[in-house]
Amino acid sequence: MKRLLLLTAALLLSGAALAQKGYERQRRDLFDVLPVRSNDIIFLGDGLTDGCEWAELFDNRHIKNRGIRGDHSEWLLERLDTLIAGHPKKLFLMIGTNDLAAGVAPARIVEHVRRLIDRFRTESRWTKLYVQSILPVNGRSFDxxxxxxxxxxxxxxxxxxxxxxxxxxxVVYLDVYAALVDSNGDLNAAYTDDGLHLLGEGYQVWKEAIRPYVK
Incomplete structure (x- = not known):
C-alpha cells in the first residue's frame, strides 16, 4: 500500500510538472505573436503578475500582461526579444519568488534583473523601467x-x-512588499487564500501602491 501511495504521488507530481511546462510553452508562444507597441505598458513576471487582469484593474487598454505562472528570472531573460522589439513605453517587473523557492541565491536573481535592465537600456532605451519588490509570503496561517x-x-x-x-x-524601485505585509512580517491574510497568491483585495492594494507610476 505504501509503495502504491508513493507511486501515485510521483505520478501526480510528474503530471503537474508536465502541465506547467505545457502552460509555459503556450504562453510564451502566444506572447511571441501578440504585438507590443511603443505606447504599451507591460507587466512582466511570474504567476503573481499572470494572475491579474491589469488592463481592467487600471481601466487602461494600453496595459499588457506578460506574466507566466511558475516563471524564473533566468527563464524570463529568454523571452525578452519580442518585448524589446516593440519598445514599450513602460515596463513593470516582478520576479524572483519561484527562484528562491527552487534554491536560487538572491544575488543570482539580482544579476538576472541587472541583465534585463542592461538589455532594455541598450536596445529599447526609451522604455521606462520599474522594478517591483518580491511580495511577502505567509506560512503562519497557511500550509x-x-x-x-x-x-x-x-x-x-x-x-x-x-x-x-x-x-x-x-531605476525606479517600487516597494510593493511594504503595502502587503502585516505586523508579523507575513503576507496579510486578508489578501490571500494560500499564503502566496493574491485575492482581489490584494491586487487592489498592489494597484494603489504603483498607481502614480502607471499613470
Missing part, C-alpha cells in the same frame, strides 16, 4: 507552499539587493 514560506527571510534580502541595484542604475 500549501512550504518551499515558498521557508524563503521569507531571503525575500527580504533579495528586495534589499534589488533596491540597491536600482539605486546604482538609477
Amino acid at each position: 500549501r507552499y512550504a518551499e515558498h514560506y521557508a524563503r521569507a527571510a531571503q525575500i527580504v534580502e533579495t528586495n534589499r539587493q534589488l533596491a540597491a541595484l536600482c539605486e546604482e542604475l538609477q
Whole structure:
C-alpha cells in the first residue's frame, strides 16, 4: 500500500510538472505573436503578475500582461526579444519568488534583473523601467507552499539587493512588499487564500501602491 501511495504521488507530481511546462510553452508562444507597441505598458513576471487582469484593474487598454505562472528570472531573460522589439513605453517587473523557492541565491536573481535592465537600456532605451519588490509570503496561517514560506527571510534580502541595484542604475524601485505585509512580517491574510497568491483585495492594494507610476 505504501509503495502504491508513493507511486501515485510521483505520478501526480510528474503530471503537474508536465502541465506547467505545457502552460509555459503556450504562453510564451502566444506572447511571441501578440504585438507590443511603443505606447504599451507591460507587466512582466511570474504567476503573481499572470494572475491579474491589469488592463481592467487600471481601466487602461494600453496595459499588457506578460506574466507566466511558475516563471524564473533566468527563464524570463529568454523571452525578452519580442518585448524589446516593440519598445514599450513602460515596463513593470516582478520576479524572483519561484527562484528562491527552487534554491536560487538572491544575488543570482539580482544579476538576472541587472541583465534585463542592461538589455532594455541598450536596445529599447526609451522604455521606462520599474522594478517591483518580491511580495511577502505567509506560512503562519497557511500550509500549501512550504518551499515558498521557508524563503521569507531571503525575500527580504533579495528586495534589499534589488533596491540597491536600482539605486546604482538609477531605476525606479517600487516597494510593493511594504503595502502587503502585516505586523508579523507575513503576507496579510486578508489578501490571500494560500499564503502566496493574491485575492482581489490584494491586487487592489498592489494597484494603489504603483498607481502614480502607471499613470
